[in-house]
Amino acid sequence: MQQSTHSPQSKSLSASAIDSAASLSNLQKTYAAIPRERPHTPLLDKVDAPIDLKTFSESQLITLADELRLFLLYSAGQSGGHFGANLGVIELTIALHYLLDAPQDQIVWDVGHQAYAHKVLTGRRDKLGTIRSKDGLTAFPERAESVYDTFGVGHSSTSISAALGMSLALRYQDIAQTVACIIGDGAMTGGMAFEAMNDAVQQDADLLVILNDNDMSISCSIGGFSRHLATLWESGYQVDISDAGEPILCKRPVMQAFDRRKRHKELRDVPQLEDNLFKAIGFTYFGPFDGHDIPELLRVLSLAKQLKGPVLVHIYTTKGKGFAPAELDPVGYHAISKLPAENEAVEDSPKESKPLLKYSQVFGQFLCDKAAIDHKLLAITPAMEEGSGMIEFARQFPKRFFDVAIAEQHAVTLAGGMATQGVKPIVAIYSTFLQRGYDQLIHDVALQNLDVMFAIDRAGLVGEDGATHAGVFDFAFLRCVPNMLIAAPKDENECYHLLNTCYEYQGCTAVRYPRGVGTGAVITQPAQVYPIGKAVVESVLGQDDAANKLALLAFGTMVEAAQQAAESLINDNIESDCQVHVVNMRWVKPLDTHLLETLIEQGITHIATLEEHMIMGGAGSAVNEYLLNESPTFKNSHPVICNIGISDRFIAHGSPAEQMADCGLDVVGVVSQLQQLLK
Structure with a gap:
């Protein structure tokens, strides 16, 4: 590895270009409030696909970053959603889509918390306000949503494996395309990421990995890997890339945009960067670089993407970059709720009742x-x-x-x-x-x-x-x-x-x-030990001499919906000749089989199970298996059974109420299914 004491830009840019790049970088803005009105974004409004970026100058790209950041602030205020991570990768997202030819070139995002800017630049700008809403954009990249979403994500540490699979498949088909993945320092702690890096070296795959290091996952990054990244920062050096694509060890320029939190009190001797973990595995390593410096990102990534074999470019970013409150509190601003309406009534005095516990x-x-x-x-x-x-x-x-x-x-x-x-x-x-x-x-x-x-x-x-x-x-x-x-x-x-x-x-x-709050039930003390595998009959509604006797076996938080559905059936005379036993099953394993036998012996004619879970293999299936295979009374009486839960499909995003209604698990849906059962 060559060594240099000069500024890294000096190897590929003239002195005037250095001054120009520095002045351009300083144009980036920091905002203190989330705008309520759609901001004026003339450059961003011209971008309907990544190809529209190709004609922009560097100064325009920097202005675009300001506009995109302001637009994301406005959009998040309207819809809520993931926040800090998106603000931190705006410059990187612009640079990638400027340099690569998506969708032919493949860009893979890890987790996807940070993909809102990517969605905006790939034709979904005017739909971003629908994100996370029913029938709107998804919270994460999804292949069915856009050709630019190369891989569906949502869980951590998958990007290198997926990108490696793409690279190897393209190589097998003799297709020359760049494959780049972006993974955070938090996601890099997942073992799957290291498995993928190990295999990428073994396969000698052409793969560009961009490590977006903001010293955070959802909260602060921890552990030996975070400590290792901290030592790279503390060294004060970086492995730069020459015009020929060679690594050059040099003094790292001051990165005012990034202030790494000093949480590792006992850092060992700072290692030489050429001995870092990635190089030891077998990657060609460059970095760390300022992830908010667009001219520098363009220079580094334009060279790195031309190299063969597995390459890792290490950049530093600030979670919540450009929004002052989020930079100060990146944990609190990981995600936000939408802004309340300006004309929303404010009560003169707070309510006496305590808020519900989550x-x-x-x-x-x-x-x-x-x-x-x-x-x-x-x-x-x-x-x-x-x-x-x-x-x-x-x-x-x-x-x-x-x-x-x-x-x-x-x-x-x-x-x-x-x-x-x-x-x-x-x-x-x-x-x-x-x-x-x-x-x-x-x-x-x-x-x-x-x-x-x-x-x-x-x-x-x-x-x-x-x-x-x-x-x-x-x-x-x-x-x-x-x-x-x-x-x-x-x-x-x-x-x-x-x-x-x-x-x-x-x-x-x-x-x-x-997730979320409960019903408001008061927690009693001292802590009890419930009998293992024992259910509780919550209520019996209707007349003892009813022709139809329904046992509604509810699991978990569906007990409340079961009770409301039973009351609707009886009190609203939806089923006039019916008695309903509402049972809080409490245990999925072991089941209260003694209660099941007792109910059947008491003349139960219909059994419905109710769960917020897939029907296939769920708690209702456990009841079916017992009754069909082990119950002595069921074989003689044969009550009619139905399982109420989530059918064999993935449930799209929406509000909790919309999702429950979509699955027929709201009270209206449950009542309707019980009516069908009783018929």
């Missing part, structure tokens, strides 16, 4: 309460401290809190290892992300019947985040695993006590609860 807050309260009296409790999260409600626990019990970064597989096996040493680990994880640790759940926890509890948040439909984040498969993939217990609370109070029940149980357990 289920994540219920979990956080349980953690702190239980840890205070049980020193064996340890808690693990794969980079979801805030979302899972663990901030207060982490503050009170820092030695018992383990954030393992975006590494779900590791989180599960880590818990298994802990459980062998006499402690009780709790894995706090979103349902959609537990899917990524499924083999570990089976092989490393359940097979050994280790004492691990899973607190599964965001179960069921999740509204605007759409199909990628819906937790509608967990009943199915958990209940088929031996040694697993699965609890589904109906409200906040029951969630608290089922968490305690599963914690006290010696073995593999899971408590599954939804």
